[in-house]
Amino acid sequence: MTLHDTISVRPATDNDWPALELLDSVAFAYHPVDADRTLTRALTRTEDVVVATDAGTPIGLALDLPMDLTVPGGTQVPVRGVTWVSVAPTHRRRGVLRALFAQIHNNIGRTGVPLAMLTASDAGIYGRFGYGPATVSTSVTIDRRFARFRDDAPDPGGVVLTDQATAVTRLPEIYERWRLITPGAQNRPQPQWDYTFADPEEHRDGKSGLHYLIHPDGYATFRYRSADDGMVAVVAELVAVTDAAHTALWRTLCGLDLTQRIEATQHPDDPLRLMLTDYRLPRTTRRSDDLWVRIMDVPAALGARTYALDGDIVLAVRDPYLDAGGTFALTVRDGHAECRRTDATAHVTLDLDALGSLYLGAHRARTLAAAHRIEAASDRDLALVDMMFAADRPAVLGYGF
Numbered sequence: 001m002t003l004h005d006t007i008s009v010r011p012a013t014d015n016d017w018p019a020l021e022l023l024d025s026v027a028f029a030y031h032p033v034d035a036d037r038t039l040t041r042a043l044t045r046t047e048d049v050v051v052a053t054d055a056g057t058p059i060g061l062a063l064d065l066p067m068d069l070t071v072p073g074g075t076q077v078p079v080r081g082v083t084w085v086s087v088a089p090t091h092r093r094r095g096v097l098r099a100l101f102a103q104i105h106n107n108i109g110r111t112g113v114p115l116a117m118l119t120a121s122d123a124g125i126y127g128r129f130g131y132g133p134a135t136v137s138t139s140v141t142i143d144r145r146f147a148r149f150r151d152d153a154p155d156p157g158g159v160v161l162t163d164q165a166t167a168v169t170r171l172p173e174i175y176e177r178w179r180l181i182t183p184g185a186q187n188r189p190q191p192q193w194d195y196t197f198a199d200p201e202e203h204r205d206g207k208s209g210l211h212y213l214i215h216p217d218g219y220a221t222f223r224y225r226s227a228d229d230g231m232v233a234v235v236a237e238l239v240a241v242t243d244a245a246h247t248a249l250w251r252t253l254c255g256l257d258l259t260q261r262i263e264a265t266q267h268p269d270d271p272l273r274l275m276l277t278d279y280r281l282p283r284t285t286r287r288s289d290d291l292w293v294r295i296m297d298v299p300a301a302l303g304a305r306t307y308a309l310d311g312d313i314v315l316a317v318r319d320p321y322l323d324a325g326g327t328f329a330l331t332v333r334d335g336h337a338e339c340r341r342t343d344a345t346a347h348v349t350l351d352l353d354a355l356g357s358l359y360l361g362a363h364r365a366r367t368l369a370a371a372h373r374i375e376a377a378s379d380r381d382l383a384l385v386d387m388m389f390a391a392d393r394p395a396v397l398g399y400g401f
């Protein structure tokens with residue numbers, strides 16, 4: 001697609017901010033309040049924002065933020081998180097996103113980080129740019145009135161109800177311990193915490209302010225919403241460093257006696273349903289992608305994580321968008337990997353977005369092969385890749401950005 005010659009792309013300046021806020025709020029259907037502005041300005045260097053203009057007027061933007069991402073095995077990888085991807089409704093589908101992304105990925109390439117990542121408003125957009133869905137979340141609704149824990153489920157206790165002043169001092173430290181062991185979770189800078197605690201009423205969709213439950217190794221935050229049949233507790237976050245914290249927090253949530261239902265999001269392997277007498281009680285209402293990963297540097301990214309099984313595998317990776325692909329030998333010993341370019345014959349061939357989907361362990365190679373997203377030279381090669389890429393813990397996005 002060729003851009004109209006009045007459209008061009010440049011770095012933002014401070015004067016652009018009002019126009020950028022307008023573009024983003026119209027694109028994402030919200031009305032910005034002071035807390036939104038404070039968060040964005042605190043996290044963003046204006047020169048990292050890429051603006052598209054038509055005859056000088058801003059009509060699109062995208063920006064990328066520095067983050068540290070935990071990968072399987074617990075290594076912290078420096079990444080860039082792409083966000084605020086917005087094109088004016090007056091200028092859609094004429095190549096503005098493509099032009100913005102060319103500049104954004106050029107900028108990201110220059111930082112040398114091995115990964116770029118984003119969360120997607122629409123799942124059909126980002127595969128063409130080499131991003132694959134890399135964490136999965138499910139939404140569950142639990143009819144709390146019938147929630148009974150099995151007799152053999154532990155009852156660790158240790159949860160206290162706290163006010164916000166206490167939460168401010170306790171949550172960041174617990175989150176930090178959790179994100180360091182959780183693939184897919186990022187560091188959470190102070191402005192992001194300030195936004196969580198500012199909890200702007202305008203963005204609550206009529207729900208209550210946040211309530212806080214704290215365990216020494218975990219926390220849950222939730223809101224109340226009134227529904228036709230009674231009160232609903234909507235869990236905003238449940239962070240558990242240990243299994244005991246997870247159980248104790250869920251037992252406490254299930255003790256909210258005047259609440260009909262609890263709504264929460266979980267990774268697909270959350271153990272809650274296995275601890276209840278009724279396995280079906282957490283009813284899955286939605287299954288969706290969360291974090292999307294684009295590998296910028298295959299040897300650095302594959303060398304950063306650990307693997308569930310030792311082995312030698314040659315991967316042929318296609319990246320028609322940016323040419324980060326090629327043929328790579330992955331050698332894993334004692335779980336640790338070395339990855340380098342090779343001329344050897346590939347055992348498996350796949351697109352870069354499919355490698356992004358494998359990377360944090362949330363999707364299996366077998367499933368991708370069944371979907372014709374991975375071609376393996378033999379069943380044995382596929383079985384090896386399938387087992388190697390399993391993660392030590394389920395991948396979970398730390399927070400949306």
Ligand SMILES: CC(C)(COP(=O)(O)OP(=O)(O)OC[C@H]1O[C@@H](n2cnc3c(N)ncnc32)[C@H](O)[C@@H]1OP(=O)(O)O)[C@@H](O)C(=O)NCCC(=O)NCCS
Pocket residue numbers: 001027028085086087088091092093094095096097098099119120121122124125128
């Ligand atoms: C999504 C959005 C940024 C696309 O911008 P755009 O300038 O219209 O996109 P482009 O014209 O550059 O399209 C680039 C490619 O993506 C495709 N595409 C764009 N939007 C798409 C969508 N919503 N679903 C599927 N494909 C999409 C185009 O067809 C085009 O494909 P091709 O070049 O491979 O043929 C824009 O519609 C927008 O701002 N939407 C609201 C906010 C939003 O959803 N932002 C994304 C946040 S994660």
